Amino acid sequence: MPDFEPRIVAFVCNWCTYAGADLTGTSRIKYAHNVRMIRLPCTGRIDFMLLLQAFGQGADGIIVSGCHPGDCHYTSGNFHARRRWMLFRRLLDFMGVDLRRVTFAWVSAAEGAKWAEIVNTAAADLRKLGPYDDFPKRFVEKVGLFTVHREGEAPAEPNVAARTQSAEVA
Amino acid sequence: MKIGFFPGCSLEGSSREYNESLHAIAPLLGVELTEVPDWNCCGASAAHSLNHKLALALPARSLALAEKSGLDELLVPCSACYSRLAITRHELLENDALRSEITKIIELPFTGRTKVLSVLDVFGRCASNGLKDKVRTPFGQKVACYYGCYLTRPEKITTCARPEDPREMDDIVKVVGAEPINWAFKVECCGAGFSVSRLDTVAELSGRIVHDAAARGAQAIVVACPMCHTNLDLRRDSIERTRQQKYALPVLYISQVIGLALGLGERQLGLHRHHVPVRLGSVAPANSVAPANSRCPTPVAADVPAALGSAGASPSPGGSPAQEKEA
Amino acid sequence: MPRIGVFICHCGENIAGTVDCAAVTQAAAQIPGVVHSVDYKYMCSDPGQNQIKEAIKEKRLTGVVVAACSPRMHEPTFRRACAEAGLNPFLCEMANLREHCSWVHEKNGHTTSKAIDLVRILVEKVKRNRPLFPINVPVTKTALVIGGGIAGIQAALDIANAGQKVVLVEREPSIGGHMAQLSETFPTLDCSQCILTPRMVEVAQHPNITLHTYAELERLDGFIGNFRAVIRKKARCIDEKTCTGCGACIQKCALKKIPSEFNAGLGLRTAIYVPFPQAVPNKPVIDRDHCTFFQTGRCKLCERACPTKAIRFDQQDEFIEINVGAVVAATGYEVKGTDFFPEYGYGEQKDIITGLQFERLASASGPTQGVIKRPSDGKVPDTIVFVACAGSRDPAKGIAYCSKICCMYTAKHAMLYKHKVHAGKAYVFYMDIRAGGKMYEEFVRRAIEEDEVHYVRGRVSRIYPRDGQLVVKGVDTLLNSRPVEIEADMVVLATAMVAQPDAESLAQKMKVSYDQYHFLAEAHPKLRPVEMNTAGIFVAGACQAPKDIPETVAQASAAAAKVLGLFSRDELSREPVVAVVNRCAPPEFSTCVGCFLCESACAYQAIEHEDIKTRDGKLIKTVARVNQGVCQGCGTCVALCRSKSIDLQGFSNEQIFAELVAL
């Protein structure tokens, strides 16, 4: 399948990689268009259910990128993320998820060129791997704790913040 | 206390008296020594210098044999052998790949179950366990305890508490009535294995040790290693030649010191085999170093207990200065 | 039903040159919930912003997506515009069509469809955004300064002089810290006490400063602007109010042979004592561990001598509770003792001393009135050896860092020695000379060139006594690595500067981090050097890392400026991007199961325990609660919570999942 274009989701932290990718832009460095970035405050925020969900939504590959070790804007968020990834990796592997499709990287706010390189490498690798058709989608339904309401539907459950304000304890 | 025994080559030859004295005192201390059958040379610095694998395989064979005889602990009186055996055990336990390679070479299983003990480990136990009550003639001398290199280093293997100024031997000799001095050369190298190939070096290094001990008023040096003994005792003439100075103080194995305190005789302990004569009672410490820069306190005659006479020395405190012995 | 407005920016040709903006605008209009979709040349210009404001009002928009440059550039601009039009600013999001799309891809269909995707993702997110409101917390305008060395003194004075209240807590009987012990200070060689003591007096007399000496922090709770501290005032056995500081008690005390801490063990003091003559406060304290009365129940000579009857043998420790809005940690350092060095004799050689002891020997107010005499026999050394990097830069000894000040004070010591003993010989064994600072290198060169101090490059392997002298076995690596032996009368070790022994427990009390060496950890090594990662707590001086007086003072003033910045407002306002633990109707109250995994993950100690009780006070369950004053919004806790009970406002699970679904 020569003209297959993979869909890549990138989970990036606001302080390092998002800013690094901004720098890629300001430096006009070109890279593969396949990536869609989700901005998070910190890689520590990444719940690995999100990865499953992303694959479930048809992503062919995922990039997770944050600050270099020791540089976390929040002191130790990226450390937690890494540690959690180590555990989660085994679980994913066990479940039959193709780990080659997940890239972990450190990109600082000054590494614009590195960001481009990471995206290009991931895109090239995924082109070789082909579409991730055999991702067992039912996992998401089984383990996904969130049902996301489609446009137009009423929210399935009240939003967390709203709940906090409304629930007064007995 | 039943303990395995690895005499090492020196104790079979040039340091027989160390072996003899050990065997003489062991029963009095309630220590039963079982020699490892068919043990072999540890390879000493020769193997260590030329061939790393050989330097591990040779001690490993003896350790494996000790293990095979069901020994949990192994006394290795020679510091050099002790060091080689302890390091080998340590390295083999740390590194699985190395262990399997070496066990293939020696064709014997090795689990490391036999612990390697130095004389200080064993006598230290006795010292805190009734040795004091067995003393008949306290060794009332000022002694310089000399540890050398291998009893304390490397720290992670010997687990010596104060590697730069160890106290283990000092504590043992105190129990038998000696007065260990504070001195600076406890762990300085004596030249060890160079005693055949580089005499001048050995004389220089050992000379500094003997000099400091004498200058601080020691009446004897106590050692726990045949090599140290050779360099400080047997090579005394070349030391004196190098330093242009005579030194009277004898060099005793720690086992001999304990033996004397336990009331054993000179011959039993092999004192007659020393090069520098052991005439403890008659040593005149004030003169044990040539007068020039001597700052050592003049000992009082009463410091020397009459009991030392039993070590076969002349009882008169002011007796003939031992320095003249070789003249 | 959501009513979303989408505004596509061309950024001149920057976006429009690569992306087909009209196509994006059309596609956006098709997204369910989008009721308004336009494009414009420069969205951030005034006309551009006005378009947004008008649309919000006319179309009653419930959310706005501006598809333009990076939110790191213009998010505040557009959020402000929304707020001005009456829309909660947190209902505005930006899609990054410039840095993440038009600038990094070629002009083609892929780029435009990526732009459409980016807009769709943000539309789905903004649909689920909730109005958020800045968090306000009140500020108590009193600062607590812990440690009364030069760092604490400087910070306290700067804050107090700006009109705010300060409580200064010092562990020892007097303030002053190490600087009070120094003789003269590099690089100017001015007298340490002459410049320090006026400041100490100023602290004591300042109307805005409450000074507690012989006191320690017992507990610290609360958060930025609202801390509650408990201070333990240790029993001095003196009524400070009655005591006039006449010193009659000290004259009478029968115990005169206690090693003086102030003189680094080189001088002696009594059991009732003032640490040094210029102490602030100049009131004595009874050292209970030595005092005959406390040890045997008899003596009280001092009590009889006291003209004002100020002595109180039955005094108890006192606990003082105070509310403070900010804390400055300024607890300083310690130096390693000579017993830290097996190869230099385990501290058993009297004539091997530390640099701090040398300061006391060189000080005119010291035990020898400034005459350099060696401790063993009082001889003035003819030959003196200084050993730099003693214990520092020595990973084998567990101290890999450079103590930073010892190169300088060693040069100073050698110089002071040469100034006092003209015929003497001074050697310095060093590895590198680190003299980066204003006039520092010049200072060291002066020691070498003018005072002819012999610098030998190499470490010392061993020091041992011989014939009343010390043999220093070193090496000269510049002389073909030749071993060098020097017979010295005295040796001064520039021993490593280390954290206070109680630094770790103090850090735990304050809930701040510390590094592997137990120095307190600043929030960012370059950009937040005086803040700690717990908001409202600041750090100054050598408790953060080894530093000299100029740096200490600079950092102390910076910490004071931070405190004053905090105190400049009555209330603190923070971005509401914080975590919240959900609440729901009884009998659940919250889905939180109280595992407190979140607590273990939070680097800011923002997670508290909350007891949920019935009306009559019966405990139902304990759940997590986020202290919004402390939370920094990293979201680490959210990712860890297995019951999905904690969520991050602005980046909620729901929002992020919706973004994914929009892909």
Added chain:
Amino acid sequence: MSATAHASGHSDTLPGRLREATGESVFNCYQCGKCTAGCPLAAEMDYAPNQIVRLLQLGLPELEEEALRALSIWLCLTCETCAARCPQEVDLPRIMEYLRQQSLARGVVHPKAKDILAFHEAFLATIKRGGRLHEVGLISSYKLKTGHFFQDVLLAPKLFFRGKLKPLPHAIPGQADVARIFDRTDRAPDAPLPHGRGSEGQGNHT
């Protein structure tokens, strides 16, 4: 030049092979000289212990060759003084040991080290023959090898008359086992060398 099959790029330098064989990195040494300051033999060495390490730090093959040709590596007594005090925990005696083995394998042993080498070899030969050391045998074969017939000759009678010398050797029962250990460990002690064994080649090896 015989390329070594398993040697990877950077491990093809002497420091690289040293690290592979011993785990010791010469780059940990920051040249403070403390090792030399305490070394009992430093004064007699041609290169001080820290200089031996220095020779390996610059990545220059001719300097590495110099380290292998140094007398110092043969003078080191493995007394461990340096290692015990090194702030950077460099195991110098281990490095010295490795260099000796390489020096021997490459045949570049310092001429003045011949005696020491002869002694070591004589020592090992007697052990291989008997399983344990036979001192008389050792001394005489050492004397034969070095030609120092008169050196120390005065010591032997001293020993003999004190009953310390056993004139006749005797082998232990497991002598054959010991000899086999020798044979099995006799191959190239560590990684094979770029130059063949015993090469007298100067410089530019990598």
